[in-house]
Amino acid sequence: MSFTNMVINETVRLANIAPGIFRITLKDVQIKGYTIPAGWTFVVCPSSVHLDPNKYEDPLTFNPWRWKGEELHKGSKKFMAFGGGVRLCAGADLSKMQTAIFLHYLLTNYRWKVTNEGNVTRQPGLIFKKGLHIEISKNQGEKNTGNYCLR
Numbered sequence: 001m002s003f004t005n006m007v008i009n010e011t012v013r014l015a016n017i018a019p020g021i022f023r024i025t026l027k028d029v030q031i032k033g034y035t036i037p038a039g040w041t042f043v044v045c046p047s048s049v050h051l052d053p054n055k056y057e058d059p060l061t062f063n064p065w066r067w068k069g070e071e072l073h074k075g076s077k078k079f080m081a082f083g084g085g086v087r088l089c090a091g092a093d094l095s096k097m098q099t100a101i102f103l104h105y106l107l108t109n110y111r112w113k114v115t116n117e118g119n120v121t122r123q124p125g126l127i128f129k130k131g132l133h134i135e136i137s138k139n140q141g142e143k144n145t146g147n148y149c150l151r
């Protein structure tokens, strides 16, 4: 299932449901010429990291292959869709498993097409101002061709 996990990581890199991660500084922190005093609450914005062209080549392109050979199950300074460290999302493995099961059934049993893309914006999370309309139909007796096999 390594390719499926690459697809899932790429999906949450581009379309993260958590626009901010909160932390409190335990001591003064110097960063890029600024000081965050001890005891302050601050917000880390994962999308500013996930869409940084210095960290991801062509960051707006959906490219699961960029994860080949990368760590897929821990947070890092360049990937924090599920947070990181001791507060790493407690549901990360569960949500990845649910997503993999959903993708498996969607790809092997259904076909779909986007009928109205609406108005997609980032604020910084992904917002579909007019929704996203998708027409889904069940495979009409087609056998699984293998084109959508999950690996």
Ligand code: HEM
Binding pocket: 012, 016, 017, 018, 021, 022, 080, 081, 082, 083, 084, 085, 086, 087, 088, 089, 090, 091, 092, 094, 095
């Ligand atoms: C795609 C789905 C999900 C995403 C992107 C996500 C993302 C996150 C993020 C960014 C955090 C903050 C981590 C940090 O502060 O470093 C978090 C925390 C947490 N998440 Fe999730 N989450 C997801 C699904 C779930 C699910 C399904 C559950 C439970 C069944 C869950 C339970 C939790 C809990 C309990 C925490 C708090 C962990 C702590 O503070 O120690 N999450 N999640």
